[in-house]
Amino acid sequence: METVLVTGGAGFIGANFVRWLMANTMTRVKVLDKLTYAGNRGSLEGLPADRVELVVGDICDAGLVDTLVAACDVVVHFAAESHNDNSLRDPSPFITTNLVGTYTLLQAVRTHDKRYHHISTDEVYGDLDLDDPAKFTEHTPYNPSSPYSSTKAGSDLLVRAWVRSFGVRATISNCSNNYGPYQHIEKFIPRQITNVLTGRRPKLYGTGENVRDWIHVDDHNAAVWTIIQKGQIGQTYLIGADGEKSNREVIEEILRLLGQPDDAYDMVADRPGHDLRYAIDSTKLRTELGWRPTYPSFAEGLAATIGWYEAHESWWADAKQATEAAYAKQGQ
Numbered sequence: 001m002e003t004v005l006v007t008g009g010a011g012f013i014g015a016n017f018v019r020w021l022m023a024n025t026m027t028r029v030k031v032l033d034k035l036t037y038a039g040n041r042g043s044l045e046g047l048p049a050d051r052v053e054l055v056v057g058d059i060c061d062a063g064l065v066d067t068l069v070a071a072c073d074v075v076v077h078f079a080a081e082s083h084n085d086n087s088l089r090d091p092s093p094f095i096t097t098n099l100v101g102t103y104t105l106l107q108a109v110r111t112h113d114k115r116y117h118h119i120s121t122d123e124v125y126g127d128l129d130l131d132d133p134a135k136f137t138e139h140t141p142y143n144p145s146s147p148y149s150s151t152k153a154g155s156d157l158l159v160r161a162w163v164r165s166f167g168v169r170a171t172i173s174n175c176s177n178n179y180g181p182y183q184h185i186e187k188f189i190p191r192q193i194t195n196v197l198t199g200r201r202p203k204l205y206g207t208g209e210n211v212r213d214w215i216h217v218d219d220h221n222a223a224v225w226t227i228i229q230k231g232q233i234g235q236t237y238l239i240g241a242d243g244e245k246s247n248r249e250v251i252e253e254i255l256r257l258l259g260q261p262d263d264a265y266d267m268v269a270d271r272p273g274h275d276l277r278y279a280i281d282s283t284k285l286r287t288e289l290g291w292r293p294t295y296p297s298f299a300e301g302l303a304a305t306i307g308w309y310e311a312h313e314s315w316w317a318d319a320k321q322a323t324e325a326a327y328a329k330q331g332q
């Protein structure tokens with residue numbers, strides 16, 4: 001039985017990935033997660049103890065990382081500081097975790113010659129104009145805007161260098177915005193859902209015309225596993241499901257699904273350096289590896305996600321007050 005080391009497996013996408021592996025493969029999983037404010041043990045509850053183990057630790061801890069990498073077959077690296085707004089308040093943990101953490105993992109997979117998959121974001125490419133017919137491809141030049149996206153870009157470049165100079169067996173994927181269960185309520189969609197559920201109004205940054213390209217987290221994770229199974233070493237694959245929507249459209253849809261008037265939201269201070277539009281062309285992944293998104297429409301996925309937050313208040317309630325207090329300090 002293959003053992004997969006999943007870094008950041010107590011975070012949003014990582015925890016959904018572990019759940020996806022349990023449902024769709026025979027693998028055994030070791031999660032390495034520091035349990036920062038974004039990590040939650042509860043996201044791994046109910047999984048089989050003989051197949052999933054959580055090790056609480058830091059990806060910058062070279063000794064621990066070396067031991068765990070030596071004992072696994074494949075490393076899937078999700079752990080990161082992941083929120084743009086936090087990176088504007090304090091970039092420091094982004095530099096450490098996203099750059100030094102990735103370097104630490106690369107050194108260990110190099111030493112032990114292990115297969116490595118690196119999870120990254122479309123934000124490394126910067127942004128597109130609203131009326132630009134182009135989408136991001138694997139050939140788009142890197143042009144990141146925020147401390148978050150620049151550290152993700154830097155980590156991708158480290159991976160490419162370790163492939164070329166040291167022969168590390170790695171692949172990279174850059175995905176668009178994910179939604180689904182277990183996402184921290186600091187992020188756009190769960191923030192608005194839990195605002196309505198707690199009697200607050202949704203908060204739209206700036207004009208709300210900014211566009212994000214939404215994909216259900218299960219479709220992202222199925223693509224990651226496809227790349228691990230069939231991807232070519234050294235290659236980058238873009239993951240996206242043609243889900244472009246403006247932030248205003250998403251807020252209006254959330255309000256409608258929750259039975260509220262669709263103008264019952266506040267317009268608040270914009271994010272400094274706010275990227276205008278992301279859009280992914282995932283032709284390479286679809287044609288070369290045969291992946292397709294399978295999740296039903298965004299509206300259905302959003303309705304199911306709202307249902308999950310309604311049913312799992314105990315998972316998010318403790319973080320709500322502090323998260324909103326931090327936003328309020330910035331007029332958001």
Ligand code: NAD
Nearest residue numbers: 008010011012013034035036038039058059079080082178
């Ligand atoms: P998240 O913030 O929900 O989870 C990150 C996890 O990493 C948490 O469990 C946290 O405790 C852990 N972690 C942080 N620092 C650590 C450290 N030093 N050592 C060990 N563990 C640490 O993030 P997410 O949204 O699940 O994103 C996962 C990955 O996917 C990230 O690499 C992110 O850049 C990438 N990504 C996210 C999206 C998205 O829409 N959320 C889109 C594309 C790519």
Ligand code: TDX
Nearest residue numbers: 082083084121123177186187188191203204205210247
């Ligand atoms: O309250 C809000 N109001 C609002 O209008 C919040 C929290 C966000 N926004 C806007 C900003 C963005 O245009 O919504 C959009 C989405 O915001 P986030 O959820 O913060 O996501 P984004 O900045 O697009 O980055 C996400 O996708 C790419 C993830 O957080 C990253 O980890 C991933 O790399």
